Amino acid sequence: MEALLKKVDYQVMPHLEDKPVMLECQGLKKVYPTPKGDYVVLDDLKLTIKQSEFVSIIGHSGCGKSTLLTMIAGLNELSGGKIIVDGLEVRDAGPDRAVVFQSPSLLPWLTAQQNLMIGVNQVFPHGSKAERVEICKYYLDKVGLGNDFNKRPSELSQGMQQRVGLARAFALKPKVLLLDEPFGMLDSLTRGELQDLLLEIWQKEQITAIAITHDVDESIFLADRVIMMTSGPYAKIGDELVIPFERPRNRKDVLEHPDYYDYRSYLLNFLNH
Amino acid sequence: MKNKSIKTLKFLGLGFLEPLIHMIDGEERRKNATRFVKGSLLPLVSIFLFIFLWHQGAMALYNSEAKERIEKARIEQGEQAALDMKACIESGEVSCQPNTLPSPAKVYQAYIALWQDHLSISQKKSEFKEKVSETNAQREAQGLDPITYTGRPSFLDQIGTSLKTVAAGFLLAMLIAVPIGVVIGLSDSLRTAFNWLIQIFKPVSPVVWLLLVFMVVKTVIKDPSIDKSFIISSISVGLCAMWATLVNTSMGVSSVDKDYLNVAKVLKLNIGQNIFKIVLPASLPLIFTGLRITVSVAWMVLIAIELLAQSPGLGSFVWEEFQNGGNDSNAKIIVAMFVIGIIGFVLDRIMLSVQNLMTFNKGIA
Ligand SMILES: Nc1ncnc2c1ncn2[C@@H]1O[C@H](COP(=O)(O)OP(=O)(O)O)[C@@H](O)[C@H]1O
Ligand SMILES: [Mg+2]
Numbered sequence: 103m104e105a106l107l108k109k110v111d112y113q114v115m116p117h118l119e120d121k122p123v124m125l126e127c128q129g130l131k132k133v134y135p136t137p138k139g140d141y142v143v144l145d146d147l148k149l150t151i152k153q154s155e156f157v158s159i160i161g162h163s164g165c166g167k168s169t170l171l172t173m174i175a176g177l178n179e180l181s182g183g184k185i186i187v188d189g190l191e192v193r194d195a196g197p198d199r200a201v202v203f204q205s206p207s208l209l210p211w212l213t214a215q216q217n218l219m220i221g222v223n224q225v226f227p228h229g230s231k232a233e234r235v236e237i238c239k240y241y242l243d244k245v246g247l248g249n250d251f252n253k254r255p256s257e258l259s260q261g262m263q264q265r266v267g268l269a270r271a272f273a274l275k276p277k278v279l280l281l282d283e284p285f286g287m288l289d290s291l292t293r294g295e296l297q298d299l300l301l302e303i304w305q306k307e308q309i310t311a312i313a314i315t316h317d318v319d320e321s322i323f324l325a326d327r328v329i330m331m332t333s334g335p336y337a338k339i340g341d342e343l344v345i346p347f348e349r350p351r352n353r354k355d356v357l358e359h360p361d362y363y364d365y366r367s368y369l370l371n372f373l374n375h
Numbered sequence: 376m377k378n379k380s381i382k383t384l385k386f387l388g389l390g391f392l393e394p395l396i397h398m399i400d401g402e403e404r405r406k407n408a409t410r411f412v413k414g415s416l417l418p419l420v421s422i423f424l425f426i427f428l429w430h431q432g433a434m435a436l437y438n439s440e441a442k443e444r445i446e447k448a449r450i451e452q453g454e455q456a457a458l459d460m461k462a463c464i465e466s467g468e469v470s471c472q473p474n475t476l477p478s479p480a481k482v483y484q485a486y487i488a489l490w491q492d493h494l495s496i497s498q499k500k501s502e503f504k505e506k507v508s509e510t511n512a513q514r515e516a517q518g519l520d521p522i523t524y525t526g527r528p529s530f531l532d533q534i535g536t537s538l539k540t541v542a543a544g545f546l547l548a549m550l551i552a553v554p555i556g557v558v559i560g561l562s563d564s565l566r567t568a569f570n571w572l573i574q575i576f577k578p579v580s581p582v583v584w585l586l587l588v589f590m591v592v593k594t595v596i597k598d599p600s601i602d603k604s605f606i607i608s609s610i611s612v613g614l615c616a617m618w619a620t621l622v623n624t625s626m627g628v629s630s631v632d633k634d635y636l637n638v639a640k641v642l643k644l645n646i647g648q649n650i651f652k653i654v655l656p657a658s659l660p661l662i663f664t665g666l667r668i669t670v671s672v673a674w675m676v677l678i679a680i681e682l683l684a685q686s687p688g689l690g691s692f693v694w695e696e697f698q699n700g701g702n703d704s705n706a707k708i709i710v711a712m713f714v715i716g717i718i719g720f721v722l723d724r725i726m727l728s729v730q731n732l733m734t735f736n737k738g739i740a
Contacts, residue, residue: 177637195640207634211656220652224642274642 117349118326124153124188124310125174125278131182132169143169145336147183149329151278154308158321160369161331161340167314170331171282174312175201188277197225200271204283206263208255214242214266215251218273225274241269244303261292265299272303279304281313285320297323298353305350318369323356328365330372341372386728391415426479433478440473469702477706482713485706493529500524528687534714537688540605541670541677541722544612548669552617553662556624557650560658566625577618581676585611585683604686611680616673623665627658660734667726674719689715 130147133140143166151157161167172178174185176195185192187199208217218238226234242251245265247258255263264284271279284300285293297320304311315321321328322345332340345365347356356362377400381393394410397403441464449457463471477485503524511521528536559565588611596603631654639653681690693711696704 175641177640195637196643197641199641201637201641203634203637205634207632207638209635209638209653209656211659220638221642224644 118152118155121153121155123150124155125149125151125312126186127170127174127183128186129183130170130173130180130185132166132173132178133181142335143337144334145338147338149339151310151312153310155327156304156311156313156325157327157329158313158315158325159329159331160315160318160321160373161337162333162373163316165331165334166337167331168282171201171280171312171314174278175199175280177201197221197274198277199280200274200276200278201280202264202267202271202282202284204286206255206260206267208263208266208270210255213252213254214247214258214269215239217255217266218242218270221270221274237273238269241273242266244272245269245299261288261296264288264296268296268300268303272307272309275307276309279309279311281311283314283316286316293317293320294353300324301351318366318373321369322362322365323351323353328369330369343368386731387724391418430479433476433481436475437473437478440475444471444473472702474700474705477703477709481703481706482709485703486710488703489530489707489710493531496526496529496532499526530692530711533687533689533692534718536605536686537677537681537690538718540609540681540686540688541612541673543605543609544616544673544677545666545670547610547613548617548620548673549666551613552620552665552669553624556621556662556665557628557655557658559621560625560628561650561654563629566629573618573621577622579615581611581615581679582683584614585680588614589684604684608677608680608684608686608688611684612673612677615676615680616669619668619672620662620665623661623668624658627661627665628654630661631657660730663726663730663733667723667730670722670726671719674715674722678715 127147127149130144130149131142132144133142135141147170159167159170169178173180174187174192176192176199192199208214209220212220215235215238218241219234222229222234222237226237229237239248239251242248245268247262247265247269250258250262255266258266264287267284281300285296288296301324311324313321313324315324325345328343328345329339330341330343331337343365347359377396381396384390384392384396391411391414394407394414398407398411444464445457445460448460460471464473503526507522514521559569585607588607592603592607592610596606635653635657639649644652677688678690678693680686681688682694683690685691685694689711693708696707696711
């Protein structure tokens with residue numbers, strides 16, 4: 103296990119070695135004003151993520167993971183520091199950073215296809231209508247909803263809704279995909295299916311991805327690197343663990359990997375202290 | 376087929392017939408029979424009970440009023456006058472009938488009488504039309520206004536006028552309240568700025584609105600050929616009834632799910648797209664809840680406003696009947712009461728159906 107205690111070393115991830123940096127957080131700070139005075143959630147947080155890297159973030163509930171993610175998304179103001187995505191400082195939200203939240207948050211008055219369409223229209227305004235419809239159908243088909251284009255969210259199960267949520271995010275062709283406990287509300291069987299699905303599409307699209315999860319197994323299975331956040335207040339990055347399993351991954355190989363339980367207990371060890 | 380007809384029935388508010396359809400279909404006959412009895416026979420029983428109690432009450436009031444009349448005659452004019460009065464009342468003579476709550480039978484008679492009256496008036500109208508058709512054609516050729524029937528309107532005509540007034544008032548309320556509600560709902564500062572105005576004007580009584588509208592309309596419209604009473608009453612109805620829609624719309628718009636607003640932000644929708652693609656659809660259920668309340672308030676205040684404004688319609692019908700004090704006036708007023716109630720109920724049903732169409736199921740999320 104000692105061998106694992108090394109800091110991030112891109113040597114271990116040859117496929118990321120000469121990729122440019124996609125996302126950089128510098129001295130990030132977040133303060134929420136509360137009736138009992140200011141509450142400093144994040145303080146001086148630093149994070150660098152390379153292009154087409156998949157990073158997962160774990161940490162105790164309430165430590166500020168969602169805060170960090172919404173700040174990157176541009177949906178939450180910074181109290182200090184900088185976020186740079188692909189060389190440009192983040193000022194507000196935008197389709198280059200697609201977000202998938204725990205609840206699918208589809209627009210209930212639109213069909214699955216229309217839910218994708220509203221985003222695709224924004225991102226590809228110059229494409230013909232037929233091309234845009236094609237894009238929507240392609241991604242819905244990818245997430246296994248080839249027969250449900252015209253269903254409304256209320257006609258879809260929770261798992262299917264989240265599939266639409268994934269399709270909607272990928273259809274934007276974002277630079278960074280942000281996932282906040284995306285499968286947290288699903289039963290374990292559906293969760294497994296969606297993890298496979300996510301990795302499959304991600305593998306194809308090569309998008310930089312950040313996934314928050316509280317499931318240690320999920321964090322290992324998905325990521326090239328697991329980031330561990332310390333408990334708040336004044337939370338920051340406590341430790342990092344590189345997961346060098348080869349890609350594309352399948353669940354069985356990952357679970358049977360001789361190092362798997364070492365990684366797992368390393369993460370659990372961090373969380374329990 | 377079966378499910379479709381059940382759906383249609385439910386949509387029409389006739390859901391209580393559902394077990395009957397299941398029964399005819401041969402499903403669980405006993406259970407559905409019980410459900411049908413519960414759902415439709417019980418209301419029927421209660422209707423009969425209501426009519427019975429009404430009848431008894433009306434009889435009691437009738438008798439006490441009759442007794443009082445006889446007694447009064449005795450005190451003022453002596454024994455013989457009292458006996459005459461008693462005979463007169465028993466003979467059913469119109470002039471000495473006690474004036475009190477009419478019995479269900481009398482109300483039914485009044486209903487028939489009103490219907491006959493409507494038939495005779497519409498016949499007169501069509502005769503009149505035939506008679507003047509030639510003259511009117513000439514007048515039209517000369518660019519003059521056609522001669523119209525100016526006789527007394529029938530009860531049905533009054534209902535029509537009332538419905539037209541309420542429709543105009545409702546449209547006005549919607550056209551004012553929804554856009555303002557959206558604008559106010561979008562901005563916290565505007566909401567704070569205008570809240571006092573809404574809170575103060577919302578409880579103002581229809582009477583005051585009517586007077587206010589009267590003051591303004593009287594000054595603005597000087598042309599005597601324009602029907603001012605219709606304008607005044609529909610504007611007053613609209614102003615009284617719009618508050619529910621205004622409040623609900625601004626509430627709906629200001630409480631749109633944060634997730635939906637985040638979608639708009641991530642997609643960088645501009646303000647127009649944001650309103651028409653996210654905010655409005657998301658607040659439609661609340662807007663329609665407001666519109667439904669607006670319709671029922673509009674219908675309720677309409678009667679009072681027509682009554683006061685002396686504009687034609689059910690309200691003035693009730694008022695005129697009350698004032699002319701004919702022997703079946705009271706019964707006609709009760710007929711009007713039922714008609715008002717039933718129309719109000721039907722309007723509410725219609726709005727409920729529309730509201731249900733607008734309420735999307737949020738799903739499990
Ligand atoms: N809008 C807010 N105002 C005040 N405090 C907040 C707000 N949002 C989150 N917090 C607090 O900040 C901390 C971090 O929240 P969050 O980022 O949601 O944690 P996590 O996602 O890791 O569970 C929590 O203690 C939470 O109570
Ligand atoms: Mg969270």
